[in-house]
Amino acid sequence: MTDLLAIGTRKGLWLARSDDDRRTWSVDGPHLLAQEVAAVGLDTRGAAPRILAGIQYGHWGPTVMWSDDLGGTWQETDHGAIRFPDDTGAALARVWQLRPDTADRPGVVWAGCEPHSLWRSEDGGCSFELVRGLWDHPHHKDWQPGAGGGAVHTVLPDPASDRVVVAMSTGGVYASDNGADGWTPRSKGISAPFMPDPLPEYGQCVHKVAVDAGDPQRMYAQNHGGVFRTDDGGVSWNSIADGLPADFGFPVVSSPRTPGTAWVIPLVADMSRVPPGGRLRVHQTTDAGATWKESAAGLPDGSWTAVLRDAMCADDAETTGVYFGTRDGCVYASADEGETFTLVADHLPDVLTVRAARLP
Amino acid sequence: MSVEVVLPGVLADLAGGQKHLRMDVGGGTLGDLLDVLAADHPLLGRRIRDETGALRRFVNVYVDGEDARFGGALGASVRDGAVVQVLPSVAGG
Numbered sequence: 001m002t003d004l005l006a007i008g009t010r011k012g013l014w015l016a017r018s019d020d021d022r023r024t025w026s027v028d029g030p031h032l033l034a035q036e037v038a039a040v041g042l043d044t045r046g047a048a049p050r051i052l053a054g055i056q057y058g059h060w061g062p063t064v065m066w067s068d069d070l071g072g073t074w075q076e077t078d079h080g081a082i083r084f085p086d087d088t089g090a091a092l093a094r095v096w097q098l099r100p101d102t103a104d105r106p107g108v109v110w111a112g113c114e115p116h117s118l119w120r121s122e123d124g125g126c127s128f129e130l131v132r133g134l135w136d137h138p139h140h141k142d143w144q145p146g147a148g149g150g151a152v153h154t155v156l157p158d159p160a161s162d163r164v165v166v167a168m169s170t171g172g173v174y175a176s177d178n179g180a181d182g183w184t185p186r187s188k189g190i191s192a193p194f195m196p197d198p199l200p201e202y203g204q205c206v207h208k209v210a211v212d213a214g215d216p217q218r219m220y221a222q223n224h225g226g227v228f229r230t231d232d233g234g235v236s237w238n239s240i241a242d243g244l245p246a247d248f249g250f251p252v253v254s255s256p257r258t259p260g261t262a263w264v265i266p267l268v269a270d271m272s273r274v275p276p277g278g279r280l281r282v283h284q285t286t287d288a289g290a291t292w293k294e295s296a297a298g299l300p301d302g303s304w305t306a307v308l309r310d311a312m313c314a315d316d317a318e319t320t321g322v323y324f325g326t327r328d329g330c331v332y333a334s335a336d337e338g339e340t341f342t343l344v345a346d347h348l349p350d351v352l353t354v355r356a357a358r359l360p
Numbered sequence: 361m362s363v364e365v366v367l368p369g370v371l372a373d374l375a376g377g378q379k380h381l382r383m384d385v386g387g388g389t390l391g392d393l394l395d396v397l398a399a400d401h402p403l404l405g406r407r408i409r410d411e412t413g414a415l416r417r418f419v420n421v422y423v424d425g426e427d428a429r430f431g432g433a434l435g436a437s438v439r440d441g442a443v444v445q446v447l448p449s450v451a452g453g
Contacts, residue, residue, distance in 0.1 A: 057407065
């Protein structure tokens with residue numbers, strides 16, 4: 001059994017592997033050197049694991065590449081896997097999210113991109129089709145770019161239905177019962193202090209959303225100020241930030257196995273994006289946000305970095321592994337559900353994304 | 361007409377390893393030339409222009425030594441025998 005951790009950075013991709021149940025790691029790379037790797041998807045549904053990478057050549061534009069031999073060789077579609085139709089007048093700026101769907105939907109991969117757009121592939125990520133229902137949404141003209149650009153950065157297909165939830169900065173949370181059309185804003189209760197109405201129907205700068213392991217209607221959101229939970233599929237959200245040292249941050253990750261369990265990494269505030277007191281900490285809830293517990297073991301003091309929205313993830317092992325990477329190029333892994341962490345790598349470029357998978 | 365396209369080394373692999381391409385084109389604009397280039401070498405075409413056909417922001421194209429952005433952009437005239445050079449701009453971090 002091998003555990004694979006893909007680390008996408010501003011200047012390439014590194015692959016860490018563990019053959020001893022995540023106690024020690026060997027790091028291989030760089031792959032795709034000098035290319036920004038902002039999105040990674042690990043697709044373990046096929047005969048061989050596929051690594052999907054949303055990359056940005058420094059000068060030569062964005063694209064999707066994939067490797068079916070764990071980074072040995074890379075391929076891309078001649079005309080581009082993600083290519084805006086002519087009538088949109090738009091051009092792909094950045095791939096923010098690559099999300100393989102469930103094993104019941106072989107070949108289906110979702111992509112969230114900048115400008116705000118959702119894409120669906122049925123061939124494992126070699127080619128994607130624009131989800132017109134979201135692109136043509138009447139709210140689209142109101143979705144604004146945040147500091148990092150305007151994008152669909154979170155795609156959450158429901159394993160048990162055709163429902164898909166997306167989150168964007170800015171724009172908020174939207175859901176569709178068929179993943180194609182009928183997109184409904186699902187952000188009520190999430191704050192938007194940068195707007196005249198601080199509790200709008202849509203337009204929030206939601207940084208990340210994660211679905212609870214026990215109930216697809218229960219989701220967690222790390223907002224641009226505020227941590228929230230919904231129990232009704234996003235119809236209403238309520239704050240669960242009490243007990244955290246700060247309510248700003250980027251990632252929120254939920255356990256794939258244990259209901260009520262999720263992790264965040266607080267930063268001081270919008271205007272001070274550093275860990276409180278320089279203490280880089282993971283905060284875990286096991287009761288859906290009613291209480292939070294700080295994890296410090298293995299994590300540094302004197303750390304004035306930040307963790308970006310996709311630079312944290314969990315694996316699907318029986319005892320969940322939790323992983324994150326920092327903007328100063330450190331990567332940490334926990335094999336005990338976020339209780340203790342070990343350093344996997346350091347001195348890498350800014351970590352933009354991490355994704356973990358257990359290989360057969 | 362015949363035009364020479366000069367590529368930076370980093371893009372040559374996308375044109376079969378050639379840094380100097382001799383191309384026969386029917387039209388007389390830079391856009392016509394890049395259309396033919398993209399048809400022959402799609403990956404190379406995507407590195408130079410996005411799907412709307414616009415030159416990528418950090419790619420500069422010189423027609424006989426003149427920056428096309430300041431000389432008609434994709435409508436810049438390309439004469440028979442011209443040298444068209446593709447270069448990455450000063451950018452990065």
